[in-house]
Amino acid sequence: MSIIKLDKVVKNYKLGSTEVRAVKGVSFEINKADFISIAGPSGSGKSTILNMIGCIDTPTDGSVIINGIDTNNLGDKALTSLRHKELGFIFQSFNLIPVLNVYENIEFPLLLAKRKSLGISKAEQADWVSYLIEEVGLTNWKKHRSNELSGGQRQRVAIARALVTRPSIVLADEPTANLDSSTGEVIINLMKKINRDLGTTFIFSTHDSTIVNIADHVIRLHDGEVAENYKRTE
Amino acid sequence: MKLNFSNYFRSRKILISLALRNLRQHRSKSLIIASIMSISVYVLIVGLTTINTIESGINKAFIDYFTGDVFIRANADYKYSLLGIQSPGGLEDNPVLPEYTKIFNYIEAHPSVKSATPYITGAARLSFENQGKEGQRGGSFLIGIDGATYYDSFESKIVEGTGILPDQRGVVLSKSNRAEIQDYLDVEINIGDPVTLYGFGNGGFAIRTVPLVGVFEFVQGKKEKNYLGFIDGDTFKDLKGLYYVNEPLNISEDKIDLLDVDLSDDAFIDDFFSDDVADAQNTLDSELNLEIERELEDSSIVFDQIWEFLVIHLDDPRFARGFIRDVNKWLDEQGIDASAGDWKAAAYPMSTMADAIRIIFMIVVGIVFCIAVMIVINTLVVSVLERTPEIGTMRALGAQKSFVKRLFNYEIFFLSLFSGLTGLILAFLTIFIIRLCKIESTNGLTFVLYSGNYLNPIASFSSIFGPFITIMIAGFVANIYPLHLASGVAPVVAMREK
Numbered sequence: 001m002s003i004i005k006l007d008k009v010v011k012n013y014k015l016g017s018t019e020v021r022a023v024k025g026v027s028f029e030i031n032k033a034d035f036i037s038i039a040g041p042s043g044s045g046k047s048t049i050l051n052m053i054g055c056i057d058t059p060t061d062g063s064v065i066i067n068g069i070d071t072n073n074l075g076d077k078a079l080t081s082l083r084h085k086e087l088g089f090i091f092q093s094f095n096l097i098p099v100l101n102v103y104e105n106i107e108f109p110l111l112l113a114k115r116k117s118l119g120i121s122k123a124e125q126a127d128w129v130s131y132l133i134e135e136v137g138l139t140n141w142k143k144h145r146s147n148e149l150s151g152g153q154r155q156r157v158a159i160a161r162a163l164v165t166r167p168s169i170v171l172a173d174e175p176t177a178n179l180d181s182s183t184g185e186v187i188i189n190l191m192k193k194i195n196r197d198l199g200t201t202f203i204f205s206t207h208d209s210t211i212v213n214i215a216d217h218v219i220r221l222h223d224g225e226v227a228e229n230y231k232r233t234e
Numbered sequence: 235m236k237l238n239f240s241n242y243f244r245s246r247k248i249l250i251s252l253a254l255r256n257l258r259q260h261r262s263k264s265l266i267i268a269s270i271m272s273i274s275v276y277v278l279i280v281g282l283t284t285i286n287t288i289e290s291g292i293n294k295a296f297i298d299y300f301t302g303d304v305f306i307r308a309n310a311d312y313k314y315s316l317l318g319i320q321s322p323g324g325l326e327d328n329p330v331l332p333e334y335t336k337i338f339n340y341i342e343a344h345p346s347v348k349s350a351t352p353y354i355t356g357a358a359r360l361s362f363e364n365q366g367k368e369g370q371r372g373g374s375f376l377i378g379i380d381g382a383t384y385y386d387s388f389e390s391k392i393v394e395g396t397g398i399l400p401d402q403r404g405v406v407l408s409k410s411n412r413a414e415i416q417d418y419l420d421v422e423i424n425i426g427d428p429v430t431l432y433g434f435g436n437g438g439f440a441i442r443t444v445p446l447v448g449v450f451e452f453v454q455g456k457k458e459k460n461y462l463g464f465i466d467g468d469t470f471k472d473l474k475g476l477y478y479v480n481e482p483l484n485i486s487e488d489k490i491d492l493l494d495v496d497l498s499d500d501a502f503i504d505d506f507f508s509d510d511v512a513d514a515q516n517t518l519d520s521e522l523n524l525e526i527e528r529e530l531e532d533s534s535i536v537f538d539q540i541w542e543f544l545v546i547h548l549d550d551p552r553f554a555r556g557f558i559r560d561v562n563k564w565l566d567e568q569g570i571d572a573s574a575g576d577w578k579a580a581a582y583p584m585s586t587m588a589d590a591i592r593i594i595f596m597i598v599v600g601i602v603f604c605i606a607v608m609i610v611i612n613t614l615v616v617s618v619l620e621r622t623p624e625i626g627t628m629r630a631l632g633a634q635k636s637f638v639k640r641l642f643n644y645e646i647f648f649l650s651l652f653s654g655l656t657g658l659i660l661a662f663l664t665i666f667i668i669r670l671c672k673i674e675s676t677n678g679l680t681f682v683l684y685s686g687n688y689l690n691p692i693a694s695f696s697s698i699f700g701p702f703i704t705i706m707i708a709g710f711v712a713n714i715y716p717l718h719l720a721s722g723v724a725p726v727v728a729m730r731e732k
């Protein structure tokens with residue numbers, strides 16, 4: 001069953017008088033609970049596509065359907081709600097909130113919503129945050145601020161934060177680009193483990209071929225078009 | 235939609251915590267804004283308090299010593315007060331109050347009135363005869379009073395001799411004025427010494443010699459400088475020639491001719507102040523007066539009725555405004571061409587000194603304030619721009635625009651609150667210390683400006699909370715544009731951070 005569907009998606013950027021055609025009519029579907037890699041060289045449109053799936057950018061043409069909802073029909077408020085409910089983000093530069101410690105950073109998205117709508121009690125919420133902290137291996141770093149953490153540790157916090165609202169999809173744009181390769185691999189494997197444990201759909205972009213191989217569905221882009229789209233079966 | 239208070243407090247808790255931590259995180263910018271804001275509050279409070287103190291001092295001094303709470307004067311198409319004509323040309327004399335007796339009787343019977351007394355005011359030259367040297371002095375500002383009622387209205391402040399008794403002719407000079415004259419003439423001037431006064435009014439020049447009956451001092455024991463004098467009303471009426479005012483008098487041609495000729499001759503005026511001529515003029519004047527008085531007996535004017543102002547003290551000065559309204563209504567009904575005004579109008583333009591200071595202060599503060607707001611806006615904009623990726627991240631994670639707005643509003647709220655309180659506390663300390671220091675007034679002027687023997691700043695509710703509320707509002711106003719920028723940050727910028 002497809003959780004994400006892109007239908008002839010086009011994205012043009014206006015750059016002064018010229019128009020950059022970043023994505024040129026891309027269509028594909030992604031299944032729930034898959035671990036997907038969007039691969040391709042620099043400038044091929046990976047980030048642009050992830051942004052549109054993440055509802056933080058809108059297509060010039062075509063449609064992006066998340067959980068059966070056509071995002072073209074939604075305004076800023078509804079898109080923000082959709083992001084909050086259905087999507088988690090892991091950023092290349094980690095993007096932790098500097099004034100919050102590890103625990104608070106992870107808890108932060110929960111505080112943006114009514115607890116009722118989250119359907120959990122205060123105690124359950126605390127347990128859940130602690131579980132995620134344990135899952136990403138930062139139990140001893142709960143009270144530390146992001147500037148006291150290494151890059152790998154920061155990205156672990158970001159992973160836990162992306163999962164805290166129990167989204168169905170987690171998007172990660174080059175999550176390993178700012179990490180050394182061995183740390184990068186550890187991070188991807190951690191994501192893979194959570195993907196298996198929680199059944200969350202993970203979509204990450206990368207141009208690191210060794211990381212691509214961990215994915216079970218690869219969409220390879222070239223110059224704004226899908227060059228390759230294949231699933232791997234173990 | 236159901237209200238969910240627990241959620242409201244939940245998001246408020248994280249907002250407050252985030253706001254406070256952000257202020258600390260960006261402490262250099264917070265400090266810039268906080269110092270600008272707290273200095274503004276401090277300067278405003280201390281400035282307004284100082285002005286209030288001066289204003290209440292001037293207010294009290296004028297009301298207590300000179301103007302009373304309310305005064306009544308004739309209507310005129312030029313501006314004048316107890317201090318004289320205020321128009322640039324300023325050549326006209328104060329008009330005479332019409333139907334004085336009727337007004338006085340009405341006012342005296344009014345239940346709100348504590349006391350009332352009439353005035354004639356104006357300048358005159360003083361001269362002390364037979365005392366070597368030239369024997370002359372410059373002008374003095376004289377208040378012609380009614381000895382029968384004046385001292386019921388105003389404290390006498392006499393330090394030597396007496397006040398002006400009813401039906402007595404005489405002059406009371408201020409201590410400083412007498413001291414200066416003594417210094418200048420190098421003589422001693424004692425009670426009982428003759429003072430010759432030269433006036434210029436409706437009838438032309440007039441000269442009167444009356445005794446010095448007393449010396450006064452407004453603020454006893456303090457040095458004060460003024461050229462004030464009190465004179466009995468009748469002598470002042472002579473000097474100002476007030477008989478000529480209301481009705482045409484039938485005075486023999488030759489006497490009037492004589493006066494007219496004298497006046498048109500400038501050369502004569504120079505000689506005029508020599509003692510010989512003064513004596514001659516005195517005789518002339520008394521002849522003239524006799525004739526005038528004879529005429530007056532025939533005419534409807536009663537000599538006692540001629541006054542320029544009626545000065546009134548109320549039982550409760552707070553009701554002055556309503557009292558003035560009542561009196562003006564009555565004057566209108568009676569068809570009397572006169573009107574009542576407050577002490578500010580009575581002592582115009584000197585009474586507006588505090589207003590002038592306040593206006594200048596407000597203009598300066600206004601300009602500085604605008605610059606300060608610009609700096610604050612600029613600092614806030616820079617802060618928003620710096621935090622753009624962070625805002626984008628929060629938006630990407632599901633924070634609504636309203637959340638971002640509330641966060642930035644909380645930040646400016648706490649910053650303004652903190653700065654406002656800091657300025658307020660510092661201002662309070664300053665005022666408190668000034669009070670503790672008991673800065674003593676050394677002269678009459680500072681006695682007035684300090685509102686008493688010691689500098690005693692009066693911190694009013696509005697002079698404290700006005701600046702405080704102003705800074706809170708200014709904070710929100712300064713935040714409008716930065717807030718607009720912040721809530722406009724697109725979530726996609728979270729991705730661009732490298």
Ligand SMILES: Nc1ncnc2c1ncn2[C@@H]1O[C@H](COP(=O)(O)OP(=O)(O)OP(=O)(O)O)[C@@H](O)[C@H]1O
Binds near residue numbers: 014015020046
């Ligand atoms: N905001 C923008 N304005 C104009 N052009 C843009 C913008 N964002 C992306 N582009 C252009 O769109 C194309 C695709 O960019 P995109 O960032 O999606 O590529 P990418 O595959 O993520 O590259 P990289 O591996 O370097 O991150 C590029 O040519 C890029 O220059």
Ligand SMILES: [Mg+2]
Binds near residue numbers: 048
């Ligand atoms: Mg990219």
